[in-house]
Every structure is written in C-alpha cells, then in structure tokens.
Amino acid sequence: MIFYFTGTGNSLWVAKELSIIFGEPLISIADELRKETRELVYSLENGESVFLVYPVHSWGPAVPVMQFLSRWHLKGDKNPSIYSLSTCGDECGHTDKMIRKALRRRGLSLSAAYSIQMPNNYILLPGFDVDKKEVENRKLGQAPQQLKAIVESVKTHANSRADLYVRGPIPFLKSRLVYPLFARLAIQKNAFYATDNCIDCGLCATMCPTGTISLRADGRPQWAKGSCVQCLACIHYCPVRAIEYGKISLKKGRYHHPEMKKNRLDVLK
Ligand SMILES: Cc1cc2nc3c(=O)[nH]c(=O)nc-3n(C[C@H](O)[C@H](O)[C@H](O)COP(=O)(O)O)c2cc1C
Ligand code: SF4
Ligand code: SF4
Secondary structure, eight states: OEEEOOSSSHHHHHHHHHHHHHTOOEEEHHHHHTSOOSSEEEEOOTTOOEEEEEEEETTEEOHHHHHHHTTEEEESOSSOOEEEEEEESSOOTTHHHHHHHHHHHTTOOOOEEEEEEOOOOOOSSTTOOOOOHHHHHHHHHHHHHHHHHHHHHHHTTOOOOGGGSOOOSSHHIIIIIIHHHIIIIITTOOOEEEOTTOOOOOHHHHHOTTSOEEEOTTSOEEEOSSOOOOOOHHHHHOTTOOEEETTTTTTOOOOOOHHHHHTTHHHHO
8 A cells, every 4th residue: 555645746756656566556645634533544465565655844754644644543464564755855854763653653663764855845945945957857867766776675675775765964953853843833824825827727726635725706715724734736736826925935936746747637646
C-alpha cells in the first residue's frame, strides 16, 4: 500500500512511480483524513510493504502526515515493512526520526527512510523562492535515478542508506525547534487572497487537500481560518497567477510538477 500526501505534485509523482513498480494501490492521506472514524484501519496481506510518501515541510513531515499517523491502524501482518519516502527541496533534518517516533506510538517500526530532492515549492518567507529553471530541470532529471536507487535498496532489504537520505546541517535545531513552531503557528496564519486576475475557475478549491477554500456566490475563492496546512497547491496551480499571500508572494515564482500539468485531474486521485 502506498499512502501519499502532496501539495504541488512532486510526492504524487514519486508515489505513482512506486505504485507502478511495486503494483501497490495509491491511497490519498488527504482523502482518508476526511473520514469521520477515529481510527483509520487498513488490512495488509502477509509480507505486503507499506510506503509513506509526502513532502518535507519545515524540516518535518507535512502536518497531515502526522495527523494521519496518529489515527493509523494496520491489521494483518504483525510486523510489516514500512518505508518513509519524503520529497524535499534540499534537506529533511530529523523528519525520519519524527516518523519513526510516530510509528512507535502505534506499535509499528520503520524499516527505512529515504528522501528525494525535487524542485522547491516554498515561497512564503523572505529568502525562499522556487528554483531557477535550470535547477528545477536538473532535479526533475535526477529524480528517476534517485528513485531507482531507493527501489533497489528496498528490494534488497538494504534498509536505510545514509546516501539516500539528506539530513542537512543542524537538524536538531531545525526539526525540534523550527518545525513545532511551523506546525502550531504558521499553518494557523492564513494570508491568501485572490486578485482581480481570478477567472472563477474554481481549481484552487478543488485542489485544496484540506477543504480550506470555498467559492463565494460570485465564484471567487475564500480561505477559512485554522485548517490550511501550507501545502501551497492553491497558489502554485492557479492557472492565471491570481493567488497571493500578503505581499511576500508578489515577486516569487510558481511551480508544480510538470506531469501533473498535463492532466490536472490526475492530482485529485
Ligand atoms: C511549508 C513548506 C515547508 C517546506 N520546508 C522544506 C524544508 O524544510 N526542507 C526542504 O528541503 N524543502 C522544504 N519544502 C519544499 C518541499 O518539501 C518540496 O518542494 C516538496 O517536494 C514538495 O512536494 P509536493 O509537490 O508533493 O507538495 C517546503 C515546502 C513547503 C510548502
Ligand atoms: S484557481 Fe485562480 S483563477 Fe481559479 S478560482 Fe482559484 S484564484 Fe481564481
Ligand atoms: S489553502 Fe492552499 S495552502 Fe492551504 S491547504 Fe489549501 S491548497 Fe494548501
């Protein structure tokens, strides 16, 4: 089983590739979180591998992944192989340790953690912007090779390989101090708005994985407070660049995975 969360499609691309390689079904964490039951229960075949694929947000797992793991219940195989595969712009800090700890709370253990560098989509702080086109193309070009090495490691049960996970410098400071601040404060703050460029297409509301965006009677989007997880799908997918976040996004670039552009509806599955 492949559980994924994605904002701008990088993690979905990885999850889809894994789904083809291992012949495993894709399960959207965002869709599962909408279910009303406290426990989210999944039955595993004996020997079935489980993958968690998601973006790194502020040197930790995207918030919905942690919410999901707190409700996750696997039935069947008592000791399943569970692999964490995070996509990041540069580095993951102690994301792997946070996933390991969350699994331990559910009585599960992490078999291995991997990361893949993909184009950066974070643009909401000074000094952060999407990658230059050549860097974006290089990362997209190298992603299949990175994924191949990870698949090889999984298939040969090599477990975590230091070269297939990018921790980066001062991970403790970033993951233990900055991530909790992001998880608690940044996601509550919500300064998105639509400009007059908006053509009322409704795509932002459809793409939002948390149901934060609704459409007003005049077709314009509005953002509810308290549920946004800053995945940035809305701002990057808007076809006419009509979404901004305060003033900080005005001069920043936009990005989403190019394959998702070919068929946007794909992202919704
Ligand atoms: C809120 C937020 C925080 C991020 N923090 C990090 C980070 O700490 N380290 C990093 O390398 N990339 C970071 N990124 C970049 C994403 O991890 C990266 O672009 C990822 O591949 C996006 O995946 P997606 O397209 O599936 O959403 C961040 C992105 C967002 C939106
Ligand atoms: S995606 Fe952009 S153009 Fe479409 S409704 Fe949202 S803000 Fe308007
Ligand atoms: S409002 Fe935008 S950034 Fe927030 S969760 Fe929805 S799509 Fe993601």
